[in-house]
Amino acid sequence: MKFTRTLTLLGSLALAPMVMAAPATPNDMLKQKIQSTLGLEVNIITASPVEGLYQAITNRGVLYITADGSKLLHGNIYDLNDQMNNLTEKALAGPRLDMLKEFESKMLVYKAKDEKHVVTVFTDITCGYCRKLHREMKDYNDLGITVRYLAYPRQGVPSPNADEMEAVWCAKDPHKAMDDAKAGKNISLAKCDADIAGQYNLGGAFGVNGTPAMVLEDGSMIPGYQPASALFDVLERRAVKQ
Template identity: 65%
Template sequence: MKFTRALTLVVAMVATPLMAASNNVVDNGDQLKQKLSDTLGVEVQSLNQSPVPGLYEAITNRGVLYVSKDGSKLFHGNLYDLDNGMKNLTEAALAGPRMEAIKPFEQNMLVYKAKDEKHVVTVFTDITCGYCRKLHNQMAEYNDLGITVRYLAFPRQGVPSKNAVDMEAVWCSADPLKAMTDAKAGKQVSGAKCDAKIAQQYQLGQSLGVNGTPAIILEDGTMIPGYQPPEQLLQVLDSVQ
């Protein structure tokens, strides 16, 4: 990788989807994209005007970066709108593209569907994570509140690992939903192989900024890191409608 030690921390801390839409044109866009690629080793997917005059917003395969028009200065971090309730402008820019990146993986999700569905959340989960188990143990409560939970795999030990192999066994089980419940109860799930795309799910999570589990993606693409109790999650979901 072409990161310097400092820039490794800058770029790796925030991840993003692989696409973004904007009508703002950057005159020297090709040169800036090439400079960022050559200097940092990132792939720039889009380069647009940012909400701050004088800064461009670069959305890459490894992070969101803000760069000066002449390409001499780099800024990393979230932008907030002080006049709009401290709205996180960086998160808002990522929400739509994040959902687009998830769509191709819908067929790989393990879905616990609410009978009276009001909301759908996508959760990057691990079978050994304590708070993932806590969330799963309350699945009936989420469902009773009208919240459908869709799981994607994020083995915390990475890929390849025993963790990833165990999660593949869950996804490839004859009854994956029961196998997930068993695995999160600490039971051993019989090994099975299939095209579960565990590695791809893990890589997707990394590209979206997941660095721990559970990570909850709301319907608007907003990501909430960490466990949320059923009633609290419902309040959040109702507030973003």
């Protein structure tokens, strides 16, 4: 009887579908290599414009890695046959837009009444040109440009700078707190689920290395301050091309 039960059990196991771990993909292996070797967080790995190279978007910008994971490159790829078109910047556009969606609930938005364009600005409350841009917010809004702020404390996270920016995001009236902070006024410290570190790391992944940095509607990024009229012209030209 015992032998019969054993055979029955073995038979049922043979008929059961075998569950095996899915084999690791090349992307998985390359992601692990970068994370274990460099200690970076890898958000996305895709094929690059150069055959044999993969493009990794990390929390500190874009890296290129060979298919076997043995060689690493850092920098931009340009197309000599297309007026030195920056292929790295072009490849980042789509992923940037996808990654921004996860942070829409964290943005401080200055919405234009007659909205024509939307830009996302990585900002710091101590940055001179960030303060200039903020003083001119009405000019942007009047031209139909909605401005969405994400935090990029230039001192990094953690830092007193990051704490001050968290206080802005967590204030009862964040827009007034931003006005005060960018006017050089003191604001009361406050804490909430603003994820300043996440916003800062997102900027790093996008290649932000200074503020302000503007992400446009097509996912391209303009470093530095742009007057409202100049920015509007850029947005209008790009809208025609799309």
